[in-house]
Amino acid sequence: MRILLVEDDALLGDGIRAGLKLADYAVDWVRDGDAARLALLDHDYHACILDLGLPRRDGLSVLRDLRRNGKQLPVLILTARDTSADKVAGLDAGADDYLTKPFDLLELQARLRALLRRAGGAAAPTxxxxxxxxxxxxxxxxxxxxxxxxxxxxxxxxxxxxxxxxxxxxxxxxxxxxxxxxxxxxxxxxxxxxxxxxxxxxxxxxxxxxxxxxxxxxxx
Known part of the structure; x- marks a missing residue:
């Protein structure tokens, strides 16, 4: 499974990437919105973990471009923005799930598995x-x-x-x-x-x- 991680915080991004690689995911990590947009255009991913507060291009802009281009891969927003309005904006822009910081890595992995199951047309856990x-x-x-x-x-x-x-x-x-x-x-x-x-x-x-x-x- 190849995942795109979009996170500008170096310490957090390194921790997420290491945790996902231990769970046998192949992880590409970018740190700004422009790099995320290019990666999503040039490569096929199974899912994207997307921060909202990014340099150069906001995460919501990346997400809207992704959906306008017809890309249907699951997107999990990972952000410190925790108001109801922020969550609604992210989900309405095309996100499939929303997890606020701080978070537990095991919960992130479980949510990612659930998104990948649904994207594959499967409801069963196996x-x-x-x-x-x-x-x-x-x-x-x-x-x-x-x-x-x-x-x-x-x-x-x-x-x-x-x-x-x-x-x-x-x-x-x-x-x-x-x-x-x-x-x-x-x-x-x-x-x-x-x-x-x-x-x-x-x-x-x-x-x-x-x-x-x-x-x-x-x-x-």
């Missing part, structure tokens, strides 16, 4: 397909009731495929979900993780669609 169940809250994966041990990147790749199980995911889309800015990507990295997931979840769990990418196999 993702499931063909006997494989993934619980985003506990980071646990099982197959036919038996626990399966995955690396962080294997888990992230499986999470992406399960969230888009009705679609083919290209190699570049999967790489976008795995890596944030500045991280090196090997030429066959995705293929290695796909191979590992097939070994652990079954050879037919993930299908290769030649020239297009990968999709989950038909449930049996």
């Amino acid at each position: 993702l499931a397909h063909a006997g494989v169940v993934l619980d985003p809250a506990s980071k646990q994966v099982s197959r036919n009731g038996q626990p399966v041990s995955l690396s962080a990147r294997e888990y992230t790749l499986l999470h992406d495929l399960l969230r888009h199980k009705a679609h083919i995911r290209s190699r570049s889309q999967l790489e976008e979900s795995l890596y944030s800015w500045g991280e090196e990507t090997g030429s066959n990295t995705v293929e290695v993780y796909i191979h590992n997931l097939r070994r652990k979840l079954g050879a037919d769990f993930i299908h290769t669609v030649r020239g297009l990418g990968y999709r989950l196999g038909d449930p049996t």
Whole structure:
């Protein structure tokens, strides 16, 4: 899962980024509204955590531009502005949720998981397909009731495929979900993780669609 964090406070932003990376998110962090606008135009994110009081361009302006451009990714506003009027303005501008500072990092992660579930069209807290169940809250994966041990990147790749199980995911889309800015990507990295997931979840769990990418196999 690739997240854009927009926060100008260096200490807070560093803490949020570190916490989200420990939760296996790929995080791109920018510190002003203009940089946020450009990042949202140039990259595909699963969600955005957006401060309102930003240098160069206010967070509400970034949010309005995002929605005017037809981008539907979930946006969680994170701000010290805690009046009802501020919350209404943020939600009316297109935000999906609102969390005021100070906050608990575990609550932020829980709200982010809920936004991502809804964006993926799922109300249930777990993702499931063909006997494989993934619980985003506990980071646990099982197959036919038996626990399966995955690396962080294997888990992230499986999470992406399960969230888009009705679609083919290209190699570049999967790489976008795995890596944030500045991280090196090997030429066959995705293929290695796909191979590992097939070994652990079954050879037919993930299908290769030649020239297009990968999709989950038909449930049996």
